[in-house]
Amino acid sequence: MVRVGLLGCGNVGGALVQLIADRGHEIEARTGVRLELAKVAVRSIARKRPVHIDEELLTHDAAEVVSDPGVDVVVEVIGGVEPARELILTALAAGKPVVTANKELLANHGAELFEAASAGGVDLLFEAAVAGGIPIVRPLRESLVGEEIRRVIGIVNGTTNFILTQMTEHGTSYAEALAEAQQLGYAERDPAADVEGFDAGAKAAILGSLAFGAKVVAGDVYHEGISNVSTTDIDFAKRLGYVIKLLAITELVEVPDGPAEVAVRVHPTMVPVSHPLAGVRDSFNAVFVEGAAVGDLMFYGRGAGGDPTGSAVLGDLIDAATNLRKGTHAEVISLVRRPIRPIDDLLTSYYVNLDVVDRPGVLRAIAEVFERHGVSIRSMEQEDTDDGARLILITHEAREASVQATLGDLRELDVILNITSVLRVVGSD
Numbered sequence: 001m002v003r004v005g006l007l008g009c010g011n012v013g014g015a016l017v018q019l020i021a022d023r024g025h026e027i028e029a030r031t032g033v034r035l036e037l038a039k040v041a042v043r044s045i046a047r048k049r050p051v052h053i054d055e056e057l058l059t060h061d062a063a064e065v066v067s068d069p070g071v072d073v074v075v076e077v078i079g080g081v082e083p084a085r086e087l088i089l090t091a092l093a094a095g096k097p098v099v100t101a102n103k104e105l106l107a108n109h110g111a112e113l114f115e116a117a118s119a120g121g122v123d124l125l126f127e128a129a130v131a132g133g134i135p136i137v138r139p140l141r142e143s144l145v146g147e148e149i150r151r152v153i154g155i156v157n158g159t160t161n162f163i164l165t166q167m168t169e170h171g172t173s174y175a176e177a178l179a180e181a182q183q184l185g186y187a188e189r190d191p192a193a194d195v196e197g198f199d200a201g202a203k204a205a206i207l208g209s210l211a212f213g214a215k216v217v218a219g220d221v222y223h224e225g226i227s228n229v230s231t232t233d234i235d236f237a238k239r240l241g242y243v244i245k246l247l248a249i250t251e252l253v254e255v256p257d258g259p260a261e262v263a264v265r266v267h268p269t270m271v272p273v274s275h276p277l278a279g280v281r282d283s284f285n286a287v288f289v290e291g292a293a294v295g296d297l298m299f300y301g302r303g304a305g306g307d308p309t310g311s312a313v314l315g316d317l318i319d320a321a322t323n324l325r326k327g328t329h330a331e332v333i334s335l336v337r338r339p340i341r342p343i344d345d346l347l348t349s350y351y352v353n354l355d356v357v358d359r360p361g362v363l364r365a366i367a368e369v370f371e372r373h374g375v376s377i378r379s380m381e382q383e384d385t386d387d388g389a390r391l392i393l394i395t396h397e398a399r400e401a402s403v404q405a406t407l408g409d410l411r412e413l414d415v416i417l418n419i420t421s422v423l424r425v426v427g428s429d
Contacts, residue, residue, distance in 0.1 A: 002321035003038035005071035005096075007062050007087060008078035012101055012128070013040075014051045015310025016075065016317070021051075023314075033321045039065045041078075066091045073320050075313060076100040085109055092116040092124065097320035097329065101128035101313055107202035107218040110209055111335050118332040123323055125316035125330065130203045131156050131285045133308025134301040135315075140210040140289075141333065148292035149211045151251035153426070156203040158283035158304045159187045159194040160226050160246040164268075165281045167234050168243055174229060186283055186304075196225035197246065197266040204248035207287070208264040212252050214338040216264055222343040224267040233421050236353065236392055240381075242270040243278045244423065253341050261341035270351050270425040344401035349378070349425040351394055354410070355417040358388040362415045366391070369413070373406040374398070388417060394425065 004020075006013055020027075020035050028034045040053055041062035059065065066074055066087050074091040076084055076098060084105050091098050093116065100106070106113065106129050117124035127137045131154065140149075155161050159181055166177035178195065181187035193199045201221040208216035226246050237244050250264040271278045276298050280286040285303025290296055302308035323329050356362050370377055376396040383390050395403070403422075410416050 001034045001036050002324060003036050003070055003072045004317065005038055005065040005068060005074045006040045007065060007074065007076045007084070009040050009042050009049065009051075009053065010077065011306035012077045012309045012313060013075075014049055015306035016077070016313050017053060018051045019307075019310055019314050027318060031318060031322055033318065033325060035317065035321060038071050039068055041065045062087055063090070066094070066096070071096065072324060073097045073099065073317065075317060076102060077313065078102075079104065081105050081108060085113075088113060088124075089116050092120040092122060095120050095122055097123035097125070097324055099123075099125045099313055099316040099320055101126065101309060103129040103199070103202045103206060104218070107205040110206065110217075110333075111215050114333045114335065117329075121329060123320040123329045124332070125320055126206075127316050128309045128312035130206050131287055131299070132158075132301070132303040132305060133311050134285055134287065134299050134303060135312070136207075136287045136299045137210060139297075139299070140207070142331070144289070144291065144294065147294050149252070149289060150292060151249070151290040152207050152211045152287060153277065153290075154200075154203070154207060154248045154287040155245055155277055155280050155285050156207075156248050156287065156303060157194055157197075157200045157246060158285055158302075159191065160200070161280065161285070162186050162283045163195070164226060164229070164234075164244055164246065167229070167231055168238070169281075171231060173231060174227065195227050197223035200246060200248045200266045204250055204264050204266050207248065208250035208262055209335060210333070211250060211289075212262055212338065213333070213335055214262045215335045216250070216262055216340070220262075220264055220340045222265040222267070226268050228421065229268050229423075230421065233353070233423065237270050237351075240270075240351075240392070240394065241273050242351075242425070243273060244268055245271050245277060245280070247271070247277070247426070249426075255339075259339060261339045263341035263346060265343060265346070268423055270423050272427045275427055344399070344404075346400040346424075347397050348400075349395050349397050350403050351392070351421075351423040351425055352407075353420040353422070354391040354393070355385065355387065355420055356389050356391055357415045357417060358384070359415070362389075363391075365413055365415055366410065369409045370395075370406055372409070373402045375402050375406050390420075
């Protein structure tokens with residue numbers, strides 16, 4: 001028997017309790033380990049829950065759960081940095097394995113927690129922290145540890161993917177799609193963490209750490225959200241053979257005469273319709289891994305929700321319990337300090353939407369600005385508007401700083417009425 005101390009019993013914690021109750025006998029038959037709920041820390045003991053828990057197991061005191069000598073493994077699903085960080089460190093120092101789904105904590109204090117797990121000689125497992133029920137942490141941490149991973153691209157936020165899917169398939173405005181996401185429970189009342197890219201940024205930091213063994217924290221991640229994406233952008237993307245997705249992208253960039261740099265960013269991106277990520281719809285998530293020997297891999301599934309995330313937590317819990325009874329633990333992640341590549345040095349293609357006056361010499365003036373900053377135009381479309389003309393440009397791969405300088409000079413031209421939007425493009429060169 002392995003006795004489980006649970007910190008938090010919301011959607012994920014409740015789902016985990018139900019899964020243990022439903023599948024406990026099968027888990028024991030397959031692994032020889034019987035999981036038993038020993039103690040559960042909750043904010044309100046009187047609160048009604050969708051899953052039955054004996055009242056004598058409930059406590060307001062999370063520290064009591066961690067310190068209880070009858071608790072063998074600690075599962076943390078309360079979220080946030082504190083007190084979760086202190087509770088996990090205490091458990092690890094006491095030699096108790098920890099399973100967590102806390103992306104915010106790992107994205108900011110992962111290295112400290114990994115070192116504590118190593119010092120305690122116990123497991124720190126976190127499959128549910130990145131993409132809910134999708135198994136991506138263990139493949140990066142174990143199966144692909146010998147692979148030369150070049151890039152990891154992910155749709156890792158179901159709220160934004162649902163909103164962009166509604167805008168793409170139904171012509172829904174951003175505001176309407178957000179309201180629908182909130183009504184369905186995909187988005188919080190304050191959706192900023194999702195729609196402005198903070199949630200995806202935390203997950204990108206974890207993916208970068210796993211893929212490249214680097215100390216990447218949330219503050220290293222450049223991020224833009226989707227609140228400025230319009231139905232006009234969606235329509236032009238369709239015409240050009242793209243869809244718009246909020247992507248978390250992390251890659252290892254070789255630098256001449258210097259150490260390789262980790263580039264990690266989150267932003268709306270135009271993705272070719274032929275790319276596997278283009279077909280990921282609604283609230284589903286997917287992570288696309290590009291490796292030197294293995295080639296391309298994609299992991300797809302439900303990236304959020306109580307049951308999928310609870311399933312990922314349960315998988316980690318079974319591993320931790322099995323390892324504990326064998327007197328072993330999973331290999332602890334060893335992170336090294338790598339330089340973080342500044343966003344100004346990003347190399348990618350760009351989509352630029354310009355409203356311009358319609359008169360001779362406009363194209364020449366615009367082309368001269370692009371040429372001055374070394375940004376090459378790959379394709380261009382023009383259409384008439386009520387006030388003049390609209391130009392849709394796709395560049396060849398260019399440096400971010402050069403593109404931003406180009407945009408700054410374009411704003412000074414009297415022929416430019418408005419720079420409507422600028423989006424980065426993957427897979428165009």
